[in-house]
Amino acid sequence: MFAITEPEGLSLRAKEDGFEFTAGKLEAGSLRVATGPFVLEVARATLDDLVASARLEGGTPRIVALKAANAELSGVKVRGPVVLPDRVGAAPEDWCLDPLATADGTIKAQIVDAHLMFDADVTVPVRRGEVHFNEAKVEHIGPDSRMGVSRMGIYVDAANGRSYLYQFTSSPVAGVQFEQRGALLTPWVSDRGSLRLKEFGEGLLRQGQVGPGIGFTEQARLLLDRTSVTGFLQLGDGKFAVPGVHAELAGRAQQRNVVRVHSEAVGRGITAELAALSARGALLKFKDMQFAADEVGGALTLKLFVENKQVRFEFEAASLKVTGLRLA
Incomplete structure (x- = not known):
């Protein structure tokens, strides 16, 4: 009506x-x-x-x-x-996340009563569309832990060993620079690796890797139910496209298109707010x-x-x- x-x-x-x-x-x-x-x-x-x-x-x-x-x-x-690509017949070019290529921001998470690992405050900075895990912080009682990315997935190295939060289902993985170890086969990690949001996000979407629990370990799924998140991303200018929606974001210089995210429990849901959208050439x-x-x-x-x-x-x-x- x-x-x-x-x-x-x-x-x-x-x-x-x-x-x-x-x-x-x-x-x-x-x-x-x-x-x-x-x-x-x-x-x-x-x-x-x-x-x-x-x-x-x-x-x-x-x-x-x-x-x-x-x-x-x-x-x-x-x-x-949320309909996965294979269910709607989306072509690879239907997914484009150019605004993430130059995004800046910080994502913070608080893991409460995480008895499987630890109680922790996690800080993940995003600089020019990349997450450098050397800069990520996992703070808790005792020696702090470290995040990184290997060929198996995204992990946390804690006092009780390495635990994988997200496991890759195939290799190579778009947008990922894997960890590097020191010389002479030393077990010490010299570089924790990095992740480019645009390429990584587009790769997951094209493969249909979005859904409840896909890629997440059982331990990670339990943690997500106890994990709250806050943060923001200043998106860059450029083409945004998902099946059925196309637009060119513009206005970074005027601090438009800032996404603020929050969730009391990531495992149950997350909210993203964009207070000042600025887009051109939109198609729906x-x-x-x-x-x-x-x-x-x-x-x-x-x-x-x-x-x-x-x-x-x-x-x-x-x-x-x-x-x-x-x-x-």
């Missing part, structure tokens, strides 16, 4: 298979579109300089094209399951509709959580401002 509440300057013109209508300003609300497990809702939309075409299908008008110079949307919500495909926009700005929240062993998402936008909106 989509209820038009306050049209201004509305005019209609009959066409062979329907009609065209224009409006200097149109306000509408209560949009709800559902397709399979996915649901899109818009509480309110205001469109300026609107031109739209509708076609009659079985006596019911259906909008087939739309243009608006400006649009303001509020109460936007999208929810559904939903059901049989394709939306495009010249520029998009606003505040977004994305929640990922596990429900009945299925990773689900909830996307919310309290307000969005769009220029050059098009629907085809």
Whole structure:
């Protein structure tokens, strides 16, 4: 349902298979579109300089094209399951995380009552899109532990030995520089290795390596239920693309596109908030509709959580401002 509440300057013109209508300003609300497990809702939309075409299908008008110079949307919500690439037939080029290539920030985690290993405060800095594990800190009572990455996966070296948090399912792994040991086959690690977020993230997505527990050891899954996380990432400018969504992020120089993450228990879910989105050339495909926009700005929240062993998402936008909106 989509209820038009306050049209201004509305005019209609009959066409062979329907009609065209224009409006200097149109306000509408209560949009709800559902397709399979996915649901899109818009509480309110205001469109300026609107031109739209509708076609009659079985006596019911259906909008087939739309243009608006400006649009303001509020109460936007999208929810559904996280669908892996092999289930949607995504091509490798459908995944692009360029903004991570120059991201800067810090992620902090607190492991509480982690009886399998230790209680710990973990700090992982991100510099120019890379995590250098030599700089990561795992602080706790007694000698601090060290994080690193080997050909087997991401690990923590503690007093009681090495424990793997995340194990790689194949090799080589995109974006990973493995640990290096000292000369003469010494057991001491001279370099803990590094991870480039863009290449690593794209590689996991293309392989379908996103899901509850995929890659995580049993010990790590237990720890994640006791691990809280806070942190931020200043994203860089560049192309962001996942199946159905494409955009060019811009505004790093103005400190836009800063993502803040938080979770009381990572094993049950995590929230990412983007208070000042700035994107250009946006494209969104939903059901049989394709939306495009010249520029998009606003505040977004994305929640990922596990429900009945299925990773689900909830996307919310309290307000969005769009220029050059098009629907085809």
